[in-house]
Every structure is written in C-alpha cells, then in structure tokens.
Amino acid sequence: MKGNNEAAEEQSRAWNGPSGRAWVENQQQLDEVFRPFEALLVEPLSSSQTRVLDVGCGTGATTLAAARRLGAAGQATGIDISEPMIAAAQERARREGSQARFICANAQEQAFEPASVDVIMSRFGVMFFDDPVKAFANLRRAGVSGAALRCIVWRSPADNPFMTAAERAAGPLLPELPARRPDAPGQFAFANADRFASILLDSGWTEIEIQPLDVPCTLPETALLRYVTQLGPVGRILQEADEATRTRVVEAVRPAFDPYVYGAEVRFTAACWMVTALV
Ligand SMILES: C[S@@+](CC[C@H](N)C(=O)[O-])C[C@H]1O[C@@H](n2cnc3c(N)ncnc32)[C@H](O)[C@@H]1O
Numbered sequence: 088m089k090g091n092n093e094a095a096e097e098q099s100r101a102w103n104g105p106s107g108r109a110w111v112e113n114q115q116q117l118d119e120v121f122r123p124f125e126a127l128l129v130e131p132l133s134s135s136q137t138r139v140l141d142v143g144c145g146t147g148a149t150t151l152a153a154a155r156r157l158g159a160a161g162q163a164t165g166i167d168i169s170e171p172m173i174a175a176a177q178e179r180a181r182r183e184g185s186q187a188r189f190i191c192a193n194a195q196e197q198a199f200e201p202a203s204v205d206v207i208m209s210r211f212g213v214m215f216f217d218d219p220v221k222a223f224a225n226l227r228r229a230g231v232s233g234a235a236l237r238c239i240v241w242r243s244p245a246d247n248p249f250m251t252a253a254e255r256a257a258g259p260l261l262p263e264l265p266a267r268r269p270d271a272p273g274q275f276a277f278a279n280a281d282r283f284a285s286i287l288l289d290s291g292w293t294e295i296e297i298q299p300l301d302v303p304c305t306l307p308e309t310a311l312l313r314y315v316t317q318l319g320p321v322g323r324i325l326q327e328a329d330e331a332t333r334t335r336v337v338e339a340v341r342p343a344f345d346p347y348v349y350g351a352e353v354r355f356t357a358a359c360w361m362v363t364a365l366v
Contacts, residue, residue, distance in 0.1 A: 094217035094272050095193070102169035102215075105326050109317040111175045114146045116314070120306050121210065124239055125152045127300070127361065128208045131237065132156055136205040140229060141165040142194045142238070143212015147176025147187065153208070154180075154187035163187045164204075166194050167212070195222035199229035209238040214276040223290035230366035236292060239300065242358040243278035249347055249355035250274070253321040256343035257336045261324055274319075280360055292364035300361040306353045315340055 101107070110117060129152045132139065137160055141150040144165025154163035165187060167173050173191040180187045190197070195216045207226050216222035226236070244251045244267055251267075258264055270276060277283040280297045287295045306314065316325045316337065325333055347353050 091217040095195075098215045098217070098272055099168055099193075101323070102167075103171065105323045107169040107171045109322055109326070110145055110169075111171050113313065113317060114148075114175060116306065116310050117318075118146075118148045120304050121148075121357075123302050123304065124210045124357075125149055127239065127302075128210060128237060129153050129156045132206060136235070137161040138204045139163045139206045139208060140199075140204040140226075141212070142207060142209040142226065143167055143215065144176060144189065144209075145169070145172045145212065147172075147179050147189060149208065149210045150176065150187045150189065151179060151183060151185050154185045159186070161186075164190065166190045166192055166197060168193050168215075195225060197225065199225070201228050202231045204229050204234060205231060206235045206237065208236075211239060211241065211274075213238050214240050214274060215272045217272055219276075219286045220289045223287055223292065227291050227366050232366055234366040236287075236362070236364040236366075238362050239359050240277040240283070240362060241275050242280075242299065242360055244275055246278075246358035247275075249344075250319070252343040252347075253315045253319055253340050256340045257321045260332070260336050260339055261321065263324060264320055277360065277362075283360070283362065287362075287364050292366070294363075294365040296363045298361045300359045302357045302359065304355055304357050308348055308351050308353055311344060311348070311353050312337065312341065315344070 128149055137157055139153045141153060144150045144167045147165050150163050150165035157163055165176055170191050173189050176189045195218060207230055241247060254264055270282060284295050284297055316322055325336060347355050
C-alpha cells in the first residue's frame with residue numbers, strides 16, 4: 088500500500104510527464120472521443136449558475152464549453168495539476184477568445200475562495216486524489232450553499248473492456264505493467280459506487296446520487312494504434328520502450344481491438360457513473 092505522499096507524487100509525476108504529454112499530443116482526438124460527455128456536464132447549467140469550477144480540467148475542453156454556455160456574465164475556471172495540460176488549455180482559451188481561466192494546482196489542497204462557485208463539475212478528473220475525503224471537502228467549501236457537484240467517473244475495468252484490452256493483451260510481454268489496484272488513485276478509483284458515496288458523505292456533501300451512464304464513443308480506425316501506443320498504462324510504457332518491444336506489443340495488442348472495429352470506425356461504450364450532489 089502506498090503512503091499518501093507517495094501516491095500524490097506518483098500522480099503529479101505522471102500528469103506532468105508521460106500521461107500529460109500523451110493527453111496534450113492527442114488532445115484533438117481525445118476531445119472528439121469524449122465529446123458526448125461535454126453536453127452532459129454543460130447543458131444542465133441553469134441561468135442562475137454562473138460560476139463553474141472544472142476539476143482536473145486537463146486541456147480545457149469542458150471548461151471552454153462551460154464558458155461558451157455561460158456567456159459574458161459567467162466565469163468558468165479550470166483547475167489541473169498538470170503544467171503542460173494547463174498550458175495547452177490556456178493557449179486554446181487565447182485562440183478562442185474565451186474568458187475561461189485556468190489554474191495549475193492540486194485541487195485537493197488549493198485554497199479556493201470559500202463559497203465562490205455555483206457548480207463544481209468534472210469529466211474524468213476527480214479519481215486521482217490521494218485523500219479523496221479531504222479533496223471533496225475542500226471542493227465543497229468552494230461551493231455556495233446549494234452549489235451542485237456534477238462529475239463523471241469510470242465504472243469498473245470489467246464494465247470497460249475496451250479500456251483494458253491493451254493491458255490484457257500486452258501483459259505477457261510487459262512484466263513491468265503495473266497491476267490495477269482497486270480503489271487506488273487512478274482511472275477506476277471510483278468504480279465502487281458505494282465507496283464513492285461514502286467519500287462524498289464523509290466530506291459533507293448532501294443529496295448524493297450515483298447513476299450508471301453508458302455512452303457510445305467512436306474514433307477513426309486510423310487513430311487506434313496511436314491511441315493504444317500512447318495512452319493508458321501500456322502507452323506509458325511504450326513511450327519509453329525500444330523499437331523491437333513496441334513492434335512485438337503492437338502485434339499482440341492490435342487484434343484485441345478487432346471486436347471494436349467497424350470498417351473505418353472504432354466503437355466502444357464508456358461505462359461510467361454520473362455523480363451529483365449538493366453543498
Ligand atoms: C483523465 S484526465 C481528464 C482531463 C479532462 N477532464 C478531460 O476530460 O479532457 C485527468 C486529469 O486530472 C488531472 N488531475 C489529476 N490529479 C489532480 C489533482 N490532484 N488536482 C487537479 N487535477 C488533477 C490530471 O492532470 C488530468 O488532466
């Protein structure tokens with residue numbers, strides 16, 4: 088079991104290193120794949136919800152979408168621990184002429200102005216805290232009374248076979264591939280909805296609801312290999328691997344995705360939880 092500091096440093100290293108680099112380099116593709124989630128977060132914003140905090144905002148797609156939806160009277164702020172991803176988000180905001188603001192900081196520790204936001208939202212950005220109760224209590228303090236939490240997280244690896252196909256196929260070739268640790272900070276940290284509900288309860292949130300959300304996603308077949316070789320645990324190892332290892336792993340991994348390929352398109356279902364709560 089890793090200590091909190093070690094877990095926090097591991098996340099910071101990954102998102103300021105290989106994972107952050109891969110997300111920046113594949114920003115356009117990832118935003119296309121996960122575009123259906125943007126509307127799920129942004130469309131429910133009501134006219135009285137003008138200050139939005141986007142947690143683990145990455146390269147900024149959902150923060151920018153919120154800023155567009157809120158218009159000039161609103162304030163969308165994205166926070167992320169990754170310097171390269173925040174730099175990419177700021178550059179996008181500049182190009183778009185967006186008023187969205189971005190902060191590079193750890194959302195678990197950041198001294199937010201108390202009671203300063205109406206909505207706290209996240210697309211896959213809240214599963215990486217080393218002390219989730221502390222993090223969600225910190226986020227709750229940033230919300231005004233009645234502020235809404237709306238975040239989307241992954242269900243289990245078993246519910247998401249597309250997301251784990253690469254590691255299942257590459258496992259025998261990559262002994263250094265880290266095992267997925269249930270409940271540990273990472274993509275599937277909140278697969279267990281009961282655990283997530285008790286974290287929210289312990290951090291003071293009320294009206295907690297966790298509903299399954301199954302979202303069809305697509306990417307072009309031509310983008311599949313790039314996706315597999317740069318993202319996720321296999322991608323992280325392949326970024327540093329020699330050419331012979333890359334070739335062997337790609338040969339083993341690519342057929343594992345055949346069930347998801349429909350001509351020029353790759354299709355999979357993202358099995359998630361839509362989590363809502365109130366301050
Ligand atoms: C899977 S990415 C999702 C990015 C973005 N929400 C999107 O949908 O494109 C997870 C993000 O959470 C960020 N993150 C991880 N731990 C964090 C923390 N403690 N505070 C703020 N951001 C964090 C990472 O840097 C990364 O950008």
